[in-house]
Amino acid sequence: xxxxxxxxxxxxxxxxxxxxxxxxxxxxxxxxxxxGFLPVETPVMELSEVLLTKTGGETERQVYFLQSxxxxxxxxxxxxxxxxxxxxxxxxxxxxxxxxEHKLAFPFRRYQIQRVYRGERAQRGRFREFxxxxxxxxxxxxxxxxxxxxxxxxINAVFSELExxxxxxxxxxxxxxxxxxxxxGLDDPEQQTLVLREVDKLDKRGAEAVGETLTGxxxxxxxxxxxxxxxxxxxxxxxxxxxxxxxxxxxxxxxxFNQGLSELREVxxxxxxxxxxxxxxxxxxxxARGLDYYTGTVFETILNDYPQIGSVCSGGRYENLAGHYTKxxxxxVGISIGATRxxxxxxxxxxxxTAESSVEVMVAQLDEARLPKYLALAQQLRAAGIxxxxxxEAKKLGKQLQHADRAGIRFVVMLGEDExxxxxxxxxxxxxxxxxxxxxxxxxxxxxxxxEQSRAMGSSAIGSGNEVSA
Amino acid sequence: xxxxxxxxxxxxxxxxxxxxxxxxxxxxxxxxxxxGFLPVETPVMELSEVLLTKTGGETERQVYFLQSxxxxxxxxxxxxxxxxxxxxxxxxxxxxxxxxEHKLAFPFRRYQIQRVYRGERAQRGRFREFxxxxxxxxxxxxxxxxxxxxxxxxINAVFSELExxxxxxxxxxxxxxxxxxxxxGLDDPEQQTLVLREVDKLDKRGAEAVGETLTGxxxxxxxxxxxxxxxxxxxxxxxxxxxxxxxxxxxxxxxxFNQGLSELREVxxxxxxxxxxxxxxxxxxxxARGLDYYTGTVFETILNDYPQIGSVCSGGRYENLAGHYTKxxxxxVGISIGATRxxxxxxxxxxxxTAESSVEVMVAQLDEARLPKYLALAQQLRAAGIxxxxxxEAKKLGKQLQHADRAGIRFVVMLGEDExxxxxxxxxxxxxxxxxxxxxxxxxxxxxxxxEQSRAMGSSAIGSGNEVSA
Numbered sequence: 001x002x003x004x005x006x007x008x009x010x011x012x013x014x015x016x017x018x019x020x021x022x023x024x025x026x027x028x029x030x031x032x033x034x035x036g037f038l039p040v041e042t043p044v045m046e047l048s049e050v051l052l053t054k055t056g057g058e059t060e061r062q063v064y065f066l067q068s069x070x071x072x073x074x075x076x077x078x079x080x081x082x083x084x085x086x087x088x089x090x091x092x093x094x095x096x097x098x099x100x101e102h103k104l105a106f107p108f109r110r111y112q113i114q115r116v117y118r119g120e121r122a123q124r125g126r127f128r129e130f131x132x133x134x135x136x137x138x139x140x141x142x143x144x145x146x147x148x149x150x151x152x153x154x155i156n157a158v159f160s161e162l163e164x165x166x167x168x169x170x171x172x173x174x175x176x177x178x179x180x181x182x183x184x185g186l187d188d189p190e191q192q193t194l195v196l197r198e199v200d201k202l203d204k205r206g207a208e209a210v211g212e213t214l215t216g217x218x219x220x221x222x223x224x225x226x227x228x229x230x231x232x233x234x235x236x237x238x239x240x241x242x243x244x245x246x247x248x249x250x251x252x253x254x255x256x257f258n259q260g261l262s263e264l265r266e267v268x269x270x271x272x273x274x275x276x277x278x279x280x281x282x283x284x285x286x287x288a289r290g291l292d293y294y295t296g297t298v299f300e301t302i303l304n305d306y307p308q309i310g311s312v313c314s315g316g317r318y319e320n321l322a323g324h325y326t327k328x329x330x331x332x333v334g335i336s337i338g339a340t341r342x343x344x345x346x347x348x349x350x351x352x353x354t355a356e357s358s359v360e361v362m363v364a365q366l367d368e369a370r371l372p373k374y375l376a377l378a379q380q381l382r383a384a385g386i387x388x389x390x391x392x393e394a395k396k397l398g399k400q401l402q403h404a405d406r407a408g409i410r411f412v413v414m415l416g417e418d419e420x421x422x423x424x425x426x427x428x429x430x431x432x433x434x435x436x437x438x439x440x441x442x443x444x445x446x447x448x449x450x451x452e453q454s455r456a457m458g459s460s461a462i463g464s465g466n467e468v469s470a
Numbered sequence: 471x472x473x474x475x476x477x478x479x480x481x482x483x484x485x486x487x488x489x490x491x492x493x494x495x496x497x498x499x500x501x502x503x504x505x506g507f508l509p510v511e512t513p514v515m516e517l518s519e520v521l522l523t524k525t526g527g528e529t530e531r532q533v534y535f536l537q538s539x540x541x542x543x544x545x546x547x548x549x550x551x552x553x554x555x556x557x558x559x560x561x562x563x564x565x566x567x568x569x570x571e572h573k574l575a576f577p578f579r580r581y582q583i584q585r586v587y588r589g590e591r592a593q594r595g596r597f598r599e600f601x602x603x604x605x606x607x608x609x610x611x612x613x614x615x616x617x618x619x620x621x622x623x624x625i626n627a628v629f630s631e632l633e634x635x636x637x638x639x640x641x642x643x644x645x646x647x648x649x650x651x652x653x654x655g656l657d658d659p660e661q662q663t664l665v666l667r668e669v670d671k672l673d674k675r676g677a678e679a680v681g682e683t684l685t686g687x688x689x690x691x692x693x694x695x696x697x698x699x700x701x702x703x704x705x706x707x708x709x710x711x712x713x714x715x716x717x718x719x720x721x722x723x724x725x726x727f728n729q730g731l732s733e734l735r736e737v738x739x740x741x742x743x744x745x746x747x748x749x750x751x752x753x754x755x756x757x758a759r760g761l762d763y764y765t766g767t768v769f770e771t772i773l774n775d776y777p778q779i780g781s782v783c784s785g786g787r788y789e790n791l792a793g794h795y796t797k798x799x800x801x802x803v804g805i806s807i808g809a810t811r812x813x814x815x816x817x818x819x820x821x822x823x824t825a826e827s828s829v830e831v832m833v834a835q836l837d838e839a840r841l842p843k844y845l846a847l848a849q850q851l852r853a854a855g856i857x858x859x860x861x862x863e864a865k866k867l868g869k870q871l872q873h874a875d876r877a878g879i880r881f882v883v884m885l886g887e888d889e890x891x892x893x894x895x896x897x898x899x900x901x902x903x904x905x906x907x908x909x910x911x912x913x914x915x916x917x918x919x920x921x922e923q924s925r926a927m928g929s930s931a932i933g934s935g936n937e938v939s940a
Binding site for chain 1: 471474475477482483485486488492503520523535537538540547565566575580585616740792794796797829845849852858873
């Protein structure tokens with residue numbers, strides 16, 4: 001006998017939790033489609049040669065390699081296996097766009113909701129398998145900065161629909177940051193990266209400690225420069241006018257700084273037209289993100305009441321998506337939601353709970369001889385779009401009601417001798433603990449109305465409404 | 471520069487094909503939910519020890535093993551890696567039910583739509599990564615035979631909704647088959663398996679050749695017995711009464727034969743109550759399927775006009791799901807659709823084509839200064855549930871229309887100086903090649919009606935209706 005257990009670092013859900021999670025993915029997908037993004041799915045495995053174009057780095061150390069039984073037996077020690085699992089959706093996107101370039105219409109707007117794999121150290125809340133939900137807009141040769149302003153609108157739509165409380169999109173621009181550092185005399189990109197990595201620890205270590213590190217032996221930065229830097233990265237805005245004023249207050253800098261400034265202004269100016277409310281975004285000049293990758297606008301999204309969760313949706317602008325695979329220049333802008341981690345953290349925070357069952361009705365079996373009638377009732381309900389289970393085993397009614405209760409099924413439909421004589425059915429509402437009768441011909445429409453009403457009355461996309469406390 | 475390419479044995483789709491495929495998966499999912507099945511997803515990787523409980527066999531030779539960079543470096547030659555990818559959804563289901571047994575309500579009805587992995591030899595139409603769409607009903611200790619009759623109803627619902635032409639569920643019962651072979655003096659289960667494997671070649675090799683093999687050296691079966699066997703496995707029925715008559719004509723046999731007979735009769739008798747039309751099922755006494763696994767009812771599903779595709783949905787009854795993981799007896803019945811292969815074969819057969827885009831409207835950019843108005847129109851459309859893309863780059867209108875055409879977007883919305891003065895917008899219907907004007911306030915509702923109508927008018931679940939030729 002082997003102990004049944006899942007591999008460490010994976011999240012497997014019981015059915016009612018799976019329904020809640022699936023509701024979250026469906027909401028994200030619907031919002032992405034609303035904005036005109038097209039679905040793409042790529043194979044979970046890529047050729048290692050294609051996947052691992054960038055040598056070294058943290059990512060490569062976490063890759064999962066794949067070998068069939070035959071390949072495993074024939075493998076030479078130390079050789080890189082031919083196949084590996086994707087560790088994000090960005091490299092597969094780059095490969096996809098380069099491979100199918102001549103069959104795609106640009107700007108190419110794609111969404112992709114799939115799992116990715118990382119050989120993370122096992123740790124609570126860290127996953128080796130997790131869903132990412134990405135959208136990207138890819139241009140051919142060029143892509144208007146206006147698309148940068150569209151993504152906060154997508155974030156606004158998604159997180160409003162997820163009903164997880166108030167949230168804020170934090171905006172920055174890597175050019176502004178780079179220009180600022182150059183203004184401090186930090187011209188070397190590698191040195192910039194190291195400094196930004198220290199600055200990133202601001203929230204954890206505090207300004208003083210970071211300042212000490214930067215003026216200390218390793219960096220030996222000028223004290224006044226460090227003060228200016230710490231002042232810069234602590235800029236936050238509140239509302240549109242305030243954001244513009246904060247940018248104004250930064251003054252002018254070198255060319256790249258001024259370009260970043262003008263891009264941020266243009267993005268801010270468009271957010272209103274895109275319908276993003278003022279309280280849903282702010283400047284946050286400390287955001288660096290993916291230091292080697294992003295080149296312009298960068299985003300993070302914070303849940304106002306749960307800042308400790310960190311960013312729940314991040315992304316930004318990049319200059320060239322697929323330089324390893326094609327000579328075409330493919331600039332783009334995108335965002336990503338780590339849905340498994342988000343779900344897990346919202347559940348930990350008590351923000352989402354188990355959903356009601358996707359099974360809406362159970363037809364009970366009161367009397368074996370009436371089974372054909374129960375099956376006919378179920379067909380009637382299903383034809384009306386109601387998810388229906390029939391009890392096919394002859395069991396005591398108490399047991400059957402217990403099953404419905406345990407399984408989270410709201411309505412139990414009962415038809416006995418008495419009901420049949422009067423051409424009605426009895427319906428037990430397990431949630432309200434009420435029982436009522438309805439004419440047989442009106443069963444489906446009556447339940448349809450009940451179900452629609454309870455959906456409209458604040459069932460959230462994830463879990464049921466009354467369980468969302470935000 | 472590295473050549474961008476997918477791993478062999480995987481199916482990657484362009485967006486409009488992905489929409490068609492996704493429509494197929496959505497239809498299957500919706501049908502499964504309608505019958506009260508609950509969603510389950512399991513991690514793609516399982517612990518090898520858990521996954522590979524049955525030693526040897528074809529399956530194990532096709533397993534993909536998984537190793538992180540660290541595990542790969544530390545691996546001892548010849549050792550089995552700790553993790554492997556699932557090769558079906560049945561073993562993960564067994565593990566899931568055994569692991570979560572005390573938190574599940576029985577009979578446990580689950581559906582699972584995920585990809586599985588097999589290290590198949592590379593060959594056209596064979597996939598190393600493919601979707602399976604499974605439903606199973608698992609009982610605790612016992613499960614009524616009635617559930618066996620529910621699954622043809624599920625198949626009937628799914629394939630009716632997929633709109634891939636007429637189809638037939640072929641029914642058999644392993645007990646009937648076993649009893650029949652025992653009646654011929656074949657008592658040894660291994661010998662039975664070998665004989666059935668030969669019988670399975672009937673369609674390919676013909677009755678004469680199979681007969682010769684069975685009477686020949688290896689099997690040395692009696693000529694009369696072989697004739698009886700070949701007569702038995704060629705039994706097919708047409709309609710309910712005919713099916714009963716064919717069973718009647720078989721006469722009586724040993725206990726297990728008679729049990730199979732009575733189970734088949736009960737299943738046939740219930741199909742009517744489950745609403746399965748007579749022309750949608752038949753007896754086919756040659757079906758053996760998963761010789762080591764199924765113990766009672768077995769199903770296959772054939773597309774009437776495309777029998778060469780083989781079974782598009784198969785399954786059956788098994789005595790005990792999770793004997794490797796738990797002492798609980800868990801009998802069940804289930805079916806599986808290999809969706810990737812099905813999609814690929816339907817496309818090869820010309821039964822499905824590229825779908826219309828999920829993007830329903832493109833708002834053109836006639837005039838940069840009106841961008842805020844275009845964005846407002848898009849918000850209005852999205853709020854009405856219409857998937858909308860806005861052209862944010864300033865390009866010539868011709869280019870923009872070309873983009874919509876190439877991307878398969880049906881409606882292009884245009885607002886210029888003239889339209890604005892009259893408070894209307896122009897709409898170009900790319901499919902009908904017509905242009906019309908509509909009052910701005912009525913844009914969303916007008917397009918909503920157009921879209922609903924064209925959906926109702928025979929857009930199939932997969933691809934658009936007029937492209938389905940069946």
